[in-house]
Amino acid sequence: MRPGRGSGHPLREGTSHARRYPAPVPPITPADLxxxxxGAARLLGRLLGGAR
Structure with missing residues (x-):
C-alpha cells in the first residue's frame, strides 16, 4: 500500500487524490448571495428580453 496509488485512504494518500477529497466548502457570505x-437577475433579464 504505497501512498498516492489509489488506496482510498485520504490521510495516507496525501495530496495525490485531492480531487476525490475536496476541502470543506466555506460558508456562503452575504456578498456571495x-x-x-x-448574476441570476441579469441572466433572467437577458432571457426574458430575448424572448419578446
Missing part, C-alpha cells in the same frame, strides 16, 4: 442574485 448578492453576487449570485445579481
Amino acid at each position: 448578492a453576487k449570485a442574485a445579481a
Whole structure:
C-alpha cells in the first residue's frame, strides 16, 4: 500500500487524490448571495428580453 496509488485512504494518500477529497466548502457570505442574485437577475433579464 504505497501512498498516492489509489488506496482510498485520504490521510495516507496525501495530496495525490485531492480531487476525490475536496476541502470543506466555506460558508456562503452575504456578498456571495448578492453576487449570485445579481448574476441570476441579469441572466433572467437577458432571457426574458430575448424572448419578446
